Amino acid sequence: MNIAIVGxxxxxxxxxxxxxxxxxxxxxxxxxxxxxxxxxxGIIPIYEPRLDEMVKKNVEAGRLHFSTSLADVIDxxxxxxxxxxxxxxxDGSADLKYVLSVAKTFGENIRKYTILVTKSTVPVGTxxxxxxxxxxxxx
Ligand SMILES: NC(=O)c1ccc[n+]([C@@H]2O[C@H](COP(=O)([O-])OP(=O)(O)OC[C@H]3O[C@@H](n4cnc5c(N)ncnc54)[C@H](O)[C@@H]3O)[C@@H](O)[C@H]2O)c1
Numbered sequence: 237m238n239i240a241i242v243g244x245x246x247x248x249x250x251x252x253x254x255x256x257x258x259x260x261x262x263x264x265x266x267x268x269x270x271x272x273x274x275x276x277x278g279i280i281p282i283y284e285p286r287l288d289e290m291v292k293k294n295v296e297a298g299r300l301h302f303s304t305s306l307a308d309v310i311d312x313x314x315x316x317x318x319x320x321x322x323x324x325x326x327d328g329s330a331d332l333k334y335v336l337s338v339a340k341t342f343g344e345n346i347r348k349y350t351i352l353v354t355k356s357t358v359p360v361g362t363x364x365x366x367x368x369x370x371x372x373x374x375x
Pocket of ligand 1: 248267322334338355356358
């Protein structure tokens with residue numbers, strides 16, 4: 237199965253690398269061009285024990301890829317995990333703008349049955365907002 241992980245931070249990079257380690261074909265996507273360029277050159281932006289060797293091993297095995305564009309990879313995946321940040325909003329609640337931006341891009345670009353999984357930490361009710369953002373982009 238082919239998977240895209242959107243948001244290549246602590247959660248996205250670790251999850252994507254572990255999915256690749258167990259045999260899935262994974263593309264980690266991020267809008268941060270420097271981060272993706274660094275990862276393509278084997279530079280890991282965070283520290284987790286053994287993460288660097290696991291990234292290297294799975295890149296070399298052809299199971300782990302990096303991209304700055306979900307639109308470029310969405311036709312080739314069955315599942316998209318959204319692992320973007322949810323920083324505190326002005327009132328302390330989770331700011332969902334990155335989560336909803338991914339939902340919009342997803343809706344604008346899917347051309348076949350594709351599952352969107354929200355892996356970011358989000359409040360109850362977010363799934364309905366994500367669904368609405370996808371539906372609006374599809375219409
Ligand atoms: N770090 C943890 O240990 C941890 C644990 C549990 C839950 N979480 C939750 O997981 C989510 C992600 O946390 P994190 O620590 O990995 O965040 P992070 O800030 O390390 O990474 C988020 C990444 O998303 C990217 N991004 C933002 N908008 C994007 C877009 N539209 N398309 C592609 N990439 C985009 C950013 O450039 C960044 O690299 C948050 O909701 C957080 O609360 C984190």
